[in-house]
Amino acid sequence: EVQLVQSGAEVKKPGESLKISCKGSGYSFTSYWIGWVRQMPGKGLEWMGIIYPGDSDTRYSPSFQGQVTISADKSISTAYLQWSSLKASDTAMYYCARLNGYSGYDFDYWGQGTLVTVSS
Amino acid sequence: EIVLTQSPGTLSLSPGERATLSCRASQSVSSSYLAWYQQKPGQAPRLLIYGASSRATGIPDRFSGSGSGTDFTLTISRLEPEDFAVYYCQQYGSSSWTFGQGTKVEIK
Numbered sequence: 001e002v003q004l005v006q007s008g009a010e011v012k013k014p015g016e017s018l019k020i021s022c023k024g025s026g027y028s029f030t031s032y033w034i035g036w037v038r039q040m041p042g043k044g045l046e047w048m049g050i051i052y053p054g055d056s057d058t059r060y061s062p063s064f065q066g067q068v069t070i071s072a073d074k075s076i077s078t079a080y081l082q083w084s085s086l087k088a089s090d091t092a093m094y095y096c097a098r099l100n101g102y103s104g105y106d107f108d109y110w111g112q113g114t115l116v117t118v119s120s
Numbered sequence: 121e122i123v124l125t126q127s128p129g130t131l132s133l134s135p136g137e138r139a140t141l142s143c144r145a146s147q148s149v150s151s152s153y154l155a156w157y158q159q160k161p162g163q164a165p166r167l168l169i170y171g172a173s174s175r176a177t178g179i180p181d182r183f184s185g186s187g188s189g190t191d192f193t194l195t196i197s198r199l200e201p202e203d204f205a206v207y208y209c210q211q212y213g214s215s216s217w218t219f220g221q222g223t224k225v226e227i228k
Contacts, residue, residue, distance in 0.1 A: 035217070037165075037219075044208065044219060044220070044221045044222045045157075045159075045165065045208055045210075045219040045222075046219065047210075047216070047217040047218060047219065050217075059215050059216075061216060061217075062121070062216075095164055095165070097164075097165075100167070100170060102170075103152065103155075103170045103171055103174070105152060105153045105155070105170070105171075105212040105217075106155035106167055106170040106210060106212070107155075107157075107165075107167060107210075108167050108170075108176060108177075110164035110165055110166070111164065112164055113164055
């Protein structure tokens with residue numbers, strides 16, 4: 001069974017750093033792109049970026065380029081999303097999702113989400 | 121960047137009724153690159169339709185997708201109680217993905 005399991009909720013202060021994770025299982029982790037999607041409170045879905053764990057090829061949405069870093073450790077089948085200096089506006093639910101290996105352009109499996117709260 | 125505009129913002133219907141959701145793109149989108157998702161409160165999105173009209177694994181046949189170019193439609197033939205949720209369209213283009221703002225299907 002394909003599963004993406006994300007790390008738990010985080011409460012941070014502005015200016016702090018953070019790295020959240022997404023562990024894949026039940027499939028060949030290195031063969032599928034993993035994307036990250038933001039959902040701010042009460043709002044819609046925003047694509048942030050995507051990584052191919054096989055060779056760490058990474059693409060970013062222009063809206064998030066330079067604001068976050070996406071990485072992966074294929075030895076432990078885990079993708080990461082990190083911030084060096086959080087802002088209150090980073091408060092959101094963050095989802096990882098696997099790119100559909102059949103169609104190649106949509107996300108067929110999703111993690112349960114990681115809620116990040118940034119507040120002083 | 122291609123912008124997706126969904127309408128209506130909210131659809132108020134009764135169980136058993138037909139739901140028709142629209143997704144319009146700011147420029148032409150390949151049908152292969154258009155998907156629909158369902159999201160219920162407190163849950164992650166779920167893939168319903170990919171390639172504009174192909175149902176994802178396990179999706180009931182009351183869900184269907186159609187369209188091409190700039191206009192795409194998700195149809196739920198007869199609403200079941202579990203179908204009341206928010207629906208998003210999504211497209212891929214130029215190494216980038218974008219989502220529509222969502223349509224909420226609520227119980228009338």
